Amino acid sequence: MKHLLRLALASAWNRRATLGLTVMAIALSVTMLLGVERARIAAREGFAQSVSGTDLVVGARTSPVQLMLYAVFRLGEATNNVRWSSFEAVAANPAVAWAVPLSLGDSHRGFAVLGTSTSYFEHFRYGYRKPLAFSAGRAFSGTIDSVFEAVIGAEVAQSLGYGLGRRITLSHGAGGAGLPEHADKPFTVVGILAPTGTPVDRTVHISLQAIEAIHLDWQAGAPIAGFAIPAEYVRKFDLTPKTITAMLVGLKSRGAVFKVQRSVNEFAGEPLLAVLPGVALDQLWQVVGVAERTLLAVSAMIVVVGLAGMVAVVLASLNERRRELAILRSVGAGPRQIATLLVTESVVMTFLGAALGILALALVGLLAGPWIEATFSMALKVWVGSAGEWILLGYVMLAGVVAGGIPAWRACRLALADGLTPKL
Amino acid sequence: MTSPLLNVDHLRFHWNRSEAPCIDIEHFEVAAGERIFVHGPSGSGKSTLLGLLGGVLVADRGTVQVTIDHVSIGLGQLSSAARDRFRVDHIGFIFQQFNLISYLSVLDNVLLPCRFSARRQQRAGTNVRAEAQRLLHALDLAPALMARPVTQLSVGQQQRVAAARALIGRPEVVIADEPTSALDAERQDRFLDLLLQECAASNASLLFVSHDRRLAPHFTREVALHDLNRVASIAEEATI
Numbered sequence A: 001m002k003h004l005l006r007l008a009l010a011s012a013w014n015r016r017a018t019l020g021l022t023v024m025a026i027a028l029s030v031t032m033l034l035g036v037e038r039a040r041i042a043a044r045e046g047f048a049q050s051v052s053g054t055d056l057v058v059g060a061r062t063s064p065v066q067l068m069l070y071a072v073f074r075l076g077e078a079t080n081n082v083r084w085s086s087f088e089a090v091a092a093n094p095a096v097a098w099a100v101p102l103s104l105g106d107s108h109r110g111f112a113v114l115g116t117s118t119s120y121f122e123h124f125r126y127g128y129r130k131p132l133a134f135s136a137g138r139a140f141s142g143t144i145d146s147v148f149e150a151v152i153g154a155e156v157a158q159s160l161g162y163g164l165g166r167r168i169t170l171s172h173g174a175g176g177a178g179l180p181e182h183a184d185k186p187f188t189v190v191g192i193l194a195p196t197g198t199p200v201d202r203t204v205h206i207s208l209q210a211i212e213a214i215h216l217d218w219q220a221g222a223p224i225a226g227f228a229i230p231a232e233y234v235r236k237f238d239l240t241p242k243t244i245t246a247m248l249v250g251l252k253s254r255g256a257v258f259k260v261q262r263s264v265n266e267f268a269g270e271p272l273l274a275v276l277p278g279v280a281l282d283q284l285w286q287v288v289g290v291a292e293r294t295l296l297a298v299s300a301m302i303v304v305v306g307l308a309g310m311v312a313v314v315l316a317s318l319n320e321r322r323r324e325l326a327i328l329r330s331v332g333a334g335p336r337q338i339a340t341l342l343v344t345e346s347v348v349m350t351f352l353g354a355a356l357g358i359l360a361l362a363l364v365g366l367l368a369g370p371w372i373e374a375t376f377s378m379a380l381k382v383w384v385g386s387a388g389e390w391i392l393l394g395y396v397m398l399a400g401v402v403a404g405g406i407p408a409w410r411a412c413r414l415a416l417a418d419g420l421t422p423k424l
Numbered sequence B: 001m002t003s004p005l006l007n008v009d010h011l012r013f014h015w016n017r018s019e020a021p022c023i024d025i026e027h028f029e030v031a032a033g034e035r036i037f038v039h040g041p042s043g044s045g046k047s048t049l050l051g052l053l054g055g056v057l058v059a060d061r062g063t064v065q066v067t068i069d070h071v072s073i074g075l076g077q078l079s080s081a082a083r084d085r086f087r088v089d090h091i092g093f094i095f096q097q098f099n100l101i102s103y104l105s106v107l108d109n110v111l112l113p114c115r116f117s118a119r120r121q122q123r124a125g126t127n128v129r130a131e132a133q134r135l136l137h138a139l140d141l142a143p144a145l146m147a148r149p150v151t152q153l154s155v156g157q158q159q160r161v162a163a164a165r166a167l168i169g170r171p172e173v174v175i176a177d178e179p180t181s182a183l184d185a186e187r188q189d190r191f192l193d194l195l196l197q198e199c200a201a202s203n204a205s206l207l208f209v210s211h212d213r214r215l216a217p218h219f220t221r222e223v224a225l226h227d228l229n230r231v232a233s234i235a236e237e238a239t240i
Helices: A003-014 A016-048 A064-071 A082-092 A118-122 A156-159 A209-215 A231-236 A255-263 A279-289 A290-330 A333-377 A387-420 B046-053 B080-090 B106-116 B118-123 B128-138 B154-167 B185-201 B213-220 B231-238
Strands: A056-060 A097-106 A112-114 A133-138 A149-152 A188-194 A203-207 A246-251 A272-275 B006-013 B023-030 B035-037 B063-067 B071-074 B091-094 B173-177 B205-210 B221-224
Touching: A003 A016, A003 A333, A003 A387, A003 B106, A003 B154, A016 A290, A016 A333, A064 A097, A064 A246, A064 A272, A064 A279, A082 A097, A097 A118, A097 A209, A112 A209, A118 A246, A133 B046, A133 B063, A156 A188, A203 A209, A209 B154, A231 A246, A231 B006, A246 A255, A246 A290, A246 B071, A255 A272, A255 A333, A272 A279, A279 A290, A290 A333, A290 A387, A333 A387, B006 B046, B023 B046, B023 B231, B046 B173, B046 B205, B063 B080, B063 B221, B080 B091, B080 B118, B091 B154, B106 B128, B106 B154, B128 B154, B128 B185, B154 B173, B154 B185, B185 B205, B185 B213, B205 B213
Parallel strands: A112 A203, A149 A188, B035 B205, B035 B221, B091 B173, B173 B205
Antiparallel strands: A056 A246, A056 A272, A097 A112, A097 A246, A133 A188, A149 A203, B006 B023, B006 B063, B063 B071
């Protein structure tokens, strides 16, 4: 056995260039395989954590998925609004720790404008309960004297090239060009949020009072003809909002979540809907899950291609080794020894390839992880994490054994006749 | 009377059931220490005969009996694993294309049979490396060459390494299949002298197959395959 091992080593060293390439090929397919699997899981988790730390999302009665779409993803529009009195009633529920109002409908150059209160910056969480952070500036003050302040998301700042102090005007309605402008009431950027990888990055945040202020002289979605209230006079008006679009609710204790949900759904003042964000996001993921299934299919193809390539490489190298094996057979190596030689080699190569692949991926995770997390909100694991990955690695090792086993089986049949009447 | 080392009786072999047999031998025997020159044109079944004698092929009919230390074994009765074992323990092969392993040194190539056969290892003595060096030396290879990779040797040197590999551990039979055809005439004679000398020293029987009859005088007995193999003589007559 010791001699056989030495022979295997000498033989492998002799073919180190080919074997090195094979190990690299295996390492690459393992990296891809695990990388896709990890990205798939990270994408799912990132999506599921677009909003976290919020126990309930409340809006006018509609479908849970639609409520999530406009309240969290700023997609589509609310069919109905929530009265301010209803917001106050929900916020006054003894089980509720905090409630953040959300008012949508305006936009700035394609980015959604969100009217909210300063408590938004305090209570909103994403990812693993991460709070919002400012990369520059501060939250809008929310006082009546400085109504026209805006806080922009990272992507808004980056793609429009905005810095602190920049003056911007908002458009009425969501969508592209051609919308009526609130040109008479410009805003000043006072804060820029750090990247979150969530819809927050694509949002312009202003105070609820500001939303009221820019619509003072509007009616039915258009400026009232011949009637304008200059920006400096808006403080003379009552800027308490009459309606909002939705609200985020945090509870004192998670245990009360179903009780509070029921009380909101049965609210007497107007028809409301309260959804658990996790449940609704899962439902929504079912809708956009096509992407995940595509990735899964890609994973599967990579597995098949990678493993087939591995078997092919080992089989090809067997042809190269046919003469060598024949000689060994002729000097007395038995079929079992030849098989041991081949299977050991392919198992060791697969193992090395897999280890190298895991290392390469860990390196990617370590070096590019923070950037990927910031940009795509995907928290990539550095080491083998999920059971799925272990199962994939198991398949890779199995393929390694098969890749060695097929040639071993063939070699046993070929080598003896070859060995005693050796041809080139 | 002691049994001969190799005893072949009524041996018949078909490659393919539907075809005529390609080996049909009434009787053939090899005594211990005998040096036999087997001569025959290509296609006369030389390789098939060697395959049968070496236990690679199994006869359809008849027996190949080997007697070692007064124990007779019929090769046809052994399992394929046992025949593998038998072949390593008792037969040394030399081929036309030497078949050395390119990534091993000269010495490691010679030692290969000892790695796979405990009997060969044991018969090579307590120090197998010294025995390998002795054989290489006896076959006229300079000690300086022994640690070199075999690929750096000349053709004649490589063939002598192959001979040393066949002889190590004193197998009872050495089978040489056209081992000199890659050498020029002068080196053929020199190689043959060394080979015969070493076979005599280890008391191995030598079965030397070649199409070149000029080599015959070196041997104790010459066998023409077409006299031995009834199929070959029929085939030969048919072509004439």
